[in-house]
Amino acid sequence: MNSFFIVLGIFLFGVILALFIQEYFLKKSRRQNIQKRFGTIPPERNYDYEGIASYWEEIKNQIPIEQQVDDITWNDLEMDKVYERINQCCSSVGEEYLYATLHQLHWSEEELSGLEEKIQYFGARGEERIKMMEYLLALGKKPRNFLIPFLNHTDIFEIPHILIYGILQFLLFGSLIGALVQQNALWITILIVIAGINLVVFECQHAKYERSVVTLSYITRLLFTAKKIVKSKETSFEETFHELQEPSSSFRSFSKSVQSLELHTQTRLSGVGLELIFEYIRGITLVDFTKYHKVMKALKGKKDSFFKIYHSIGQIDCAISILSFRYSSPFYCTPEFKSNMDSIKAEEIYHPLIQNAITNTISFDSCIILSGSNASGKSTFIKAIALNAILAQSIHTCLATQFVMPRSSIVTSMAVRDDIISGDSYFIRELNYLNRILSILNEERNTLCFIDEILRGTNTVERIAASIAVIKYLVQKNCISIVATHDVELTEELKDTCDNYHFREVLNEGDVKFDYKLYHGPTTTRNAILLLERMGYPEEIIRTANRYVNSITN
Missing domain, CATH: 3.40.50.300 (P-loop containing nucleotide triphosphate hydrolases)
Known part of the structure; x- marks a missing residue:
């Protein structure tokens, strides 16, 4: 018996040690990749510009026309390619924020000095910059988040007729109590019918909110990133800029509710074993609908706090990307x-x-x-x-x-x-x-x-x-x-x-x-005809063109 526990202890120790070693090498690899990519020209990749541009499309009506880079100018100057040359952002929020920043002409000294202060801050703190990039990479990129449009138009994504779902829940639990008390076929039949109605309603309506749960899950990751920055002992960012402590503190219970919804959605999509049974129970009780409704109401009331977090995280990622762009350029100056x-x-x-x-x-x-x-x-x-x-x-x-x-x-x-x-x-x-x-x-x-x-x-x-x-x-x-x-x-x-x-x-x-x-x-020179000649055009064309030019100029 003692030998069994010794072997088991050795095995568990080995597993834990292997996990620590794996985490160590993963962390080391991430740091090496961060150091390798910083200050280099970004590799070519496909960009989802509809998602990246969503933040700019939401805010541009608040920006005076004269302070915008309009679409014609943007296309004339191939600004998408310029954006791709600058973009070393680690998160979707950073990419969206950088795209919107390049569309704006900041005439306020305060706006540009605030950005420059962060650029200089990370330029002087290499280790802290690497740690911040680790946080941002953990936040990651989620294509087509549409975070800001989602937040600005929560009414569109709310579940309509929530009162009806409340009535269906009341009828379900009422019939359940009736079935337990009366213990006859009538009440059991009523319970089964109402449960069936609720399940059908859930099956027909759940897709409308599950798409929103994906966006809500990224919101919780963003809030978690803000929390890590606030509590980090390896960075002094929050102590210097004081941007995230206050807004992130108002989301403590919100994140747990969203994580519960996200877990339910992932379990439902997996569709296996007891988990699927529990999902049917959630469908019958419509509990996810009421929970989603509460989450959306809570988010709507915290819109201003979320915008502050989005702006701060976006500017951090943007500032580090700009710093990388500066380091990757032969030389640069500030204007x-x-x-x-x-x-x-x-x-x-x-x-x-x-x-x-x-x-x-x-x-x-x-x-x-x-x-x-x-x-x-x-x-x-x-x-x-x-x-x-x-x-x-x-x-x-x-x-x-x-x-x-x-x-x-x-x-x-x-x-x-x-x-x-x-x-x-x-x-x-x-x-x-x-x-x-x-x-x-x-x-x-x-x-x-x-x-x-x-x-x-x-x-x-x-x-x-x-x-x-x-x-x-x-x-x-x-x-x-x-x-x-x-x-x-x-x-x-x-x-x-x-x-x-x-x-x-x-x-x-x-x-x-x-x-x-x-x-x-x-x-004082012209070269069009000479270029025709160098590109191998027929001599007859060259002679005719030169003869015509000479007749005009003489």
């Missing part, structure tokens, strides 16, 4: 905002999506006409300035050695396309894009506008005339603009109104090369 200036100064600026990018330096006010050959770098440069102006006002980070600007609205007109569905031609859509820029101009605030190939959808004479009129109008307003064009006529007509800069090509052994460097003054 300088000058309220009394109407110019931009950018030193060694580059585009975040281009590896080994060529940097450029520029300082300008009012308007720039940017000319140059095809594929010489005009569009990339414009996008680099526009993107950095957005990143400056959204995540307080610029890819440059210095970036100085006034707080401004930002709007673009670049990637214009025909719209087959609406029937709008290229030119009509371009006019709409430009008109939206004109409508956002305001003398009380700065606007930065970026136009690539202005009015290229119409004939040369009218294009030049209309372009001159539009650019002169922009110059008269509180607007800083960069306009790219192939029309050298614009550089001459507007030389007294706008600064001229250009990109150029270099002929090297008969081939066209680009240095992607910005030069002062208008372009």
